[in-house]
Amino acid sequence: MNKKVVIIDYGMGNIASVQKALDFLNIDNKITNSHNDILDSSAIVLPGVGSFNQGIKNLKDRNLDLLLTDEVLNKKKPFIGICLGMQLIFEKGSEPIECEGLGWIEGEVKKISNENLRIPHLGWNDINVINKNYYQNIHDLNFYFIHSYQAVLKNKSEIDSIVNYGSDIVSSLQKENIFATQFHPEKSQISGLTLMKNFFQKNVKE
Amino acid sequence: MLKNRIIPVLTFNGMSLVKTKKFKNPRTIGNPVQTARVYNSRQVDELVFIDIFASSQNRKINLSLVSDVIRECFMPVSVGGGIKTIDDINDLLKIGADKVIIKSQALLDPNFIKQAIMFYGSQCICIAVDAYFTNDTYKIHNSLGLDIDLEEFIIQMDSLNVGEFLVTNIENDGVMQGFDLNLIQRISKMTSIPIVASGGGGNLNHYSTLFLKTDVNAVASSSIFHFTQHTPLDIKNELNKFNFPVRA
Numbered sequence: 001m002n003k004k005v006v007i008i009d010y011g012m013g014n015i016a017s018v019q020k021a022l023d024f025l026n027i028d029n030k031i032t033n034s035h036n037d038i039l040d041s042s043a044i045v046l047p048g049v050g051s052f053n054q055g056i057k058n059l060k061d062r063n064l065d066l067l068l069t070d071e072v073l074n075k076k077k078p079f080i081g082i083c084l085g086m087q088l089i090f091e092k093g094s095e096p097i098e099c100e101g102l103g104w105i106e107g108e109v110k111k112i113s114n115e116n117l118r119i120p121h122l123g124w125n126d127i128n129v130i131n132k133n134y135y136q137n138i139h140d141l142n143f144y145f146i147h148s149y150q151a152v153l154k155n156k157s158e159i160d161s162i163v164n165y166g167s168d169i170v171s172s173l174q175k176e177n178i179f180a181t182q183f184h185p186e187k188s189q190i191s192g193l194t195l196m197k198n199f200f201q202k203n204v205k206e
Numbered sequence: 207m208l209k210n211r212i213i214p215v216l217t218f219n220g221m222s223l224v225k226t227k228k229f230k231n232p233r234t235i236g237n238p239v240q241t242a243r244v245y246n247s248r249q250v251d252e253l254v255f256i257d258i259f260a261s262s263q264n265r266k267i268n269l270s271l272v273s274d275v276i277r278e279c280f281m282p283v284s285v286g287g288g289i290k291t292i293d294d295i296n297d298l299l300k301i302g303a304d305k306v307i308i309k310s311q312a313l314l315d316p317n318f319i320k321q322a323i324m325f326y327g328s329q330c331i332c333i334a335v336d337a338y339f340t341n342d343t344y345k346i347h348n349s350l351g352l353d354i355d356l357e358e359f360i361i362q363m364d365s366l367n368v369g370e371f372l373v374t375n376i377e378n379d380g381v382m383q384g385f386d387l388n389l390i391q392r393i394s395k396m397t398s399i400p401i402v403a404s405g406g407g408g409n410l411n412h413y414s415t416l417f418l419k420t421d422v423n424a425v426a427s428s429s430i431f432h433f434t435q436h437t438p439l440d441i442k443n444e445l446n447k448f449n450f451p452v453r454a
Contacts, residue, residue, distance in 0.1 A: 012326075016302035020277060049299065050327040084327070096324065118400045120329045120369055123423065124209040124251060124453050142209065142453060144252075144282055146304065146329045146369075165208060187282045187304060189249050 003042035005029040005204065008068070010058040012048035012084060014184075021186040025197050027204070033062050042204045044068065044077055047186075048084035052093030052109060052149070055084050056101060065102060073104055076177045078203035080196075086173070086180035087151055095149050104178060106154035112147075114166040120148040127161040127171045127183070134179060134198045135161070138191050143171070143183035151182065177203070207451045210417065211251040211424035212438040213402060214431050216241060216275070217258045220268050225432055226258065227380035229336070229347070235432050238271060242278040250438050251453060253279055254307070254372070254426050256334075257287025261310040262349045264288075269297055276302040284332055284372075295322055299330065307372060309334040312363065313348050319366050332370040332402075333363050337389055338377055344389060347376045356389075357396060364397040371397070372426060374405035382408025382429050390420045402426050410436065410444040417450050 007018050009031050022029040022045075029045075030037055038044065046068070048055055059065045072079045081089055090101045092108035101109070112119055126142045129135045150169045153159055163171040163182070172181040179199055185192030216223055216238055223241060224232035238255070245253055255275055257267045267287040276283050285298050286307025295306050312319050312333050322331050336347040337356050344356035360371070373393055375386035385406040393401060403416055404426040416425060430436050442452040 011296075014299060014302070014304070016273075016276070016300060017304070020302065021280070024280070049304070049330050050325065051323075054325060095327070115398075118398050118423075120400065121208070122329070122370060122400045123211050126207060140454065146282070148328055148367075148369075184282070184304075187280065189280050193280065 002028055003040060004037070005043045005045060005200065006038050006041040007031045007045045007047060008038070008064065009033045010048070010055070010062055010064060012050045012055050012058055014047050014049045017186045018045055018047045018082065021193060021196055025193060025200065027200050033064060035063070035067055038067060038071060041077070043200065044071060044079045046079070046081045046085035046088065048082070048088070050084055052084065052087055052095040052101070053097060053099045055088050056093070056099060059088070069102060069104065072178060078199075079178050080199055081178070081180035082186065083147060083182060083184055086182055087149060089178065089180060090151055093149070105158065105173065105175060107152050109149050109151050112150050112165070112169070117166045120146055121165045121169070122146050125163050125165065127163045129161045131160045131174055133160075133174065134195055134202070136198055138194050140191050143181075143185065143188040143192060145171075145183045147182060208423060209251070209451050209453045210445060211402075212441050212452070213252045213254055213424060213426040214245050214250055214438060215254040215256070215404065215426045215428040217256050217428060219259050220257055220265070221271070224258070225380055225428055229376045229379055232258075239274045239278060242275045246279050246281065248437060248439065250281060252282045252284070254284045254286075256285070256307060260288025266294070267298075269301060272298065272303070273301040286332075286334060292322060292325055295326060299326065305330045305332045305369065307332045307334050309336065310348065310350060313346065313350060313352055313354060313359070316362055316366065319363065319368060323367060328367045329369045331368050332372055333368050335360065335371050335373045335393065336376050337373070338375065344392070356392070360393055360396045364399055368399060370400045370402060372402045372404055376405070378406035380429050381406060382433070384408065384412045385416045387416065387419045390416070390422060394421055400424065408434070410440060413441045414444050414448050417445060418448065
């Protein structure tokens with residue numbers, strides 16, 4: 001039997017949209033938090049909306065933090081994090097209080113602070129792609145954002161794309177088997193679906 | 207550059223789409239799922255879906271219908287109607303809603319909004335601000351018999367860090383005579399949280415005027431799409447003439 005892509009269910013919303021996008025792309029997938037499903041998967045999607053602290057707590061409550069770290073960092077399983085799922089892989093978060101993240105990417109997640117801007121950064125915005133790898137065949141590089149916190153990377157070479165909202169904000173990152181987006185590809189119509197298709201085509205063998 | 211959003215609004219009565227005038231006289235206008243499918247194929251920026259009678263009829267929103275609507279959409283969907291508990295929010299997020307729109311419970315219990323934000327983050331909590339003008343001041347329209355001043359309410363919600371305000375003057379709802387620019391400008395000065403202007407769009411000129419005269423970057427509309435030949439794209443083309451950035 002072919003291995004499935006797993007969408008991690010840790011009580012942080014938005015999982016149905018990710019599944020809908022994968023179904024649309026004909027990618028065999030399962031929403032789950034079962035350790036066996038995750039061990040047996042071909043790739044891992046960590047979606048999520050909500051606060052950093054609650055997200056980490058929910059992963060820990062389900063004993064998923066160590067398991068995911070082992071699968072992604074040690075076994076190098078393809079991983080895509082979306083929105084909160086991107087933020088949680090950093091060392092440190094601050095929503096609503098300072099707390100530790102999964103620590104796969106060096107850096108931290110901070111509140112976007114700019115007195116002249118409306119926060120959250122909400123809506124469709126253009127990105128500047130630095131690493132084209134997953135951004136092939138996307139004609140309109142604008143994606144749907146909704147976030148009040150931004151990721152600040154220590155290692156700038158891991159930055160994949162940038163969005164400008166008052167200042168430059170990291171919109172996606174890539175490090176080996178890890179890919180993560182601050183925007184919501186699953187909500188970004190054709191551009192987002194193409195990005196997801198590119199990621200799974202490159203990483204998951206049929 | 208951040209694009210200005212044109213957001214079709216689907217209001218329904220639990221089953222069918224309806225459109226009100228001044229929040230009264232709901233007129234049946236069609237099937238929510240089919241309409242959502244059309245908007246998805248037109249690649250609209252976002253969709254708002256509200257059960258406008260759930261709170262006043264004291265019932266829960268029809269989750270299976272909401273789920274069918276969201277299933278048609280590969281763009282963000284905000285859903286409102288009868289949300290009273292954290293579980294109500296979770297039920298909607300679980301089936302793919304990106305934001306929930308809350309009104310009555312925000313008026314009754316601001317602490318609930320605080321709690322919701324702790325669980326799910328600011329970004330998914332949108333507050334519906336239905337205002338009306340009386341005795342030289344704006345009040346919040348509600349069916350709870352509460353007397354709430356607009357400014358007090360906005361400042362309170364702002365201090366809780368909600369994600370967005372969906373602002374309507376109920377006198378402009380469904381009338382298609384233009385937006386209440388004064389209301390939008392006032393709220394804009396009170397908060398730096400994103401505002402979606404709603405209520406009153408009837409022709410293309412109303413939209414360019416709204417964006418020229420206020421600093422909102424999103425508008426939600428219903429009647430113009432139901433009762434005229436105009437589509438969200440027509441509004442974008444109009445805004446483009448004035449160099450307001452929009453998605454193609």
